[in-house]
Amino acid sequence: MPPARRLASPLWTLAGVIALALGLIGIVLPLMPTTVFLLLAGFCFTKGSPRLRRWLETHPRLGPPVLAWEQTGAIARRHKRLAVAMMAATFALCAALGLPLWVLGLQAACLLGAGTYVWTRPDT
Structure with a gap:
């Protein structure tokens, strides 16, 4: 595997964790977006960590908006x-x-x- 490919997965995972953290902060801060960061986390986890991606998809509160957006572009x-x-x-x-x-x-x-x-x- 080329060196750049080996680094890609951890970097995508780190980016996903940062996006997830920002999304969680957005739940309590009124001017900070939540869903945008959750969508970004889902995208990053798809490239970096299938396990975290599954966790996000199956989370009872965070998963439904991400899946609805990805499947139909829908927003509640x-x-x-x-x-x-x-x-x-x-x-x-x-x-x-x-x-x-x-x-x-x-x-x-x-x-x-x-x-x-x-x-x-x-x-x-």
Whole structure:
């Protein structure tokens, strides 16, 4: 096996563990995304650790959103509402802090695009 191939698996596993940790932090921190990091962890574990991938897939709380996304691109309606609400809250906070209009405009465009993408995904 080439040296680069031997290093790939541990690096993918490490990246997956870091993504999983960030996702778990996102459960308790309101502005930190959870599902995005769980999806990234699943991708990394697929390349680095089949055992951790199986653990993530079969976890009663973390597995269903990952599997729903991978199988159908679906997001639970409750999660959609929460994501869009957090985007609106973030924008409101930035506006209350008095950020320049050009920053708010750029942020509004990005959040509108992200919110539209999230809301147009199928429901689980």
